[in-house]
Amino acid sequence: MSGKLFIVGTPIGNLDDISKRALDTLNMVDFIACEDTRVTIKLLNHFGIKKRLVSYHEFSPKEKEDKIVEELKNGKKIALVSDAGMPLISDPGYELVRRCIKEGIEVTVIPGPCAFVCALVISGQNTQNFVFEGFLPKNKRSKKEKLESLKFEKRTMIFYEAPHKLLDTLSQMAAVFGEDREISIVKEITKVHESVMITTLREAIDFFEKTSPKGEYVLVVRGFEEKAKEKDENFDVESIKKRLKEKIAQGFTKKEAVKTVAEELKVAKNMIYKIALEIEDFSKKE
Numbered sequence: 001m002s003g004k005l006f007i008v009g010t011p012i013g014n015l016d017d018i019s020k021r022a023l024d025t026l027n028m029v030d031f032i033a034c035e036d037t038r039v040t041i042k043l044l045n046h047f048g049i050k051k052r053l054v055s056y057h058e059f060s061p062k063e064k065e066d067k068i069v070e071e072l073k074n075g076k077k078i079a080l081v082s083d084a085g086m087p088l089i090s091d092p093g094y095e096l097v098r099r100c101i102k103e104g105i106e107v108t109v110i111p112g113p114c115a116f117v118c119a120l121v122i123s124g125q126n127t128q129n130f131v132f133e134g135f136l137p138k139n140k141r142s143k144k145e146k147l148e149s150l151k152f153e154k155r156t157m158i159f160y161e162a163p164h165k166l167l168d169t170l171s172q173m174a175a176v177f178g179e180d181r182e183i184s185i186v187k188e189i190t191k192v193h194e195s196v197m198i199t200t201l202r203e204a205i206d207f208f209e210k211t212s213p214k215g216e217y218v219l220v221v222r223g224f225e226e227k228a229k230e231k232d233e234n235f236d237v238e239s240i241k242k243r244l245k246e247k248i249a250q251g252f253t254k255k256e257a258v259k260t261v262a263e264e265l266k267v268a269k270n271m272i273y274k275i276a277l278e279i280e281d282f283s284k285k286e
Contacts (some may be wrong), residue, residue, distance in 0.1 A: 002072060002104065003030075003077050004077050004078075004108065006025050006071060006079045007008060007080055008025055009022065009087070009109075009110060009113060009114070010043060010082070012084040021044060022112055026047075027049055029051065029079040032044075033055075033056040033068055034054070035056070035083045035092065036055070036197065037054075039054060039083045040053055046250045054068070060092070065095065072105045080097075086111075089115075089132075090134040090135060094106075107199035113190065115216075115218055116132050118159070119158065119218035122196055123186060124196070125184055125221075125222055127156070129155040130158060131157055131158070131184050133146075138163055143169075143172060147172055150226065153223055154225070157220075157223065159219040159221070161218075163216070164213070166208060167205065167208050169219070169263075170183075170219075174202060174207065177201065179200065181200065181201050181221065181222060182222045183204055183219060184199075185217060187215050187216070224268070226271075237278075238274065241276075243274050244275070
């Protein structure tokens with residue numbers, strides 16, 4: 001008879017945020033798979049829980065996952081926790097959960113705190129539609145490309161960032177999104193020094209150039225908003241068609257022409273593309 005995998009949410013800073021159900025589960029399971037045993041043991045000691053801990057993180061060999069699955073198949077009840085918050089959210093565990101579901105092993109979740117959700121609801125930004133991006137790529141080029149892909153994202157965007165990378169990330173965001181883009185910088189969510197700063201990217205850069213970042217940050221960035229366009233030559237449909245034709249004549253591909261004109265006019269690419277489709281034979285260009 002197969003056992004059961006419990007995905008257990010744990011506090012992200014304030015230990016009082018743990019639920020009774022989470023404590024009951026951690027007390028009941030056969031052992032706990034955790035990201036860092038040194039972190040999890042502090043949580044268990046605080047609540048007087050004595051359980052065997054097994055490290056399971058993104059660098060764990062596949063054999064470690066195989067062993068956990070084997071234990072589950074032998075009827076063991078296992079809890080999966082991360083260092084803080086909900087497992088799998090910018091943390092390892094996805095492959096294990098997916099494998100358990102495919103192999104018919106029961107999986108359940110014990111809800112708990114989640115840093116990006118908590119930060120969003122106190123950010124003052126739009127909570128109706130949002131996208132969670134987690135940590136940006138470490139490679140500078142990949143980081144820039146990722147931000148470029150989000151340039152015209154209309155939903156509120158949420159990122160995690162470490163203090164030593166914060167200033168560079170804010171600078172790259174300003175270069176891509178524009179210095180006047182609004183951002184809420186949420187620091188040390190649920191902890192003693194929790195704070196929320198609602199500002200612009202330019203003002204945030206100025207602040208952190210003078211004040212060294214400390215703690216963990218959640219960045220909640222306002223989505224792209226299409227500003228009301230005045231009826232002038234720059235935003236006249238015929239003027240845009242003329243610009244596109246000029247780009248094609250200069251040797252630009254269709255994709256390059258749309259991208260360049262969109263950037264020149266600071267207009268969403270999909271708007272320029274719709275106008276481009278009205279140009280005869282434009283859709284045939286490569």
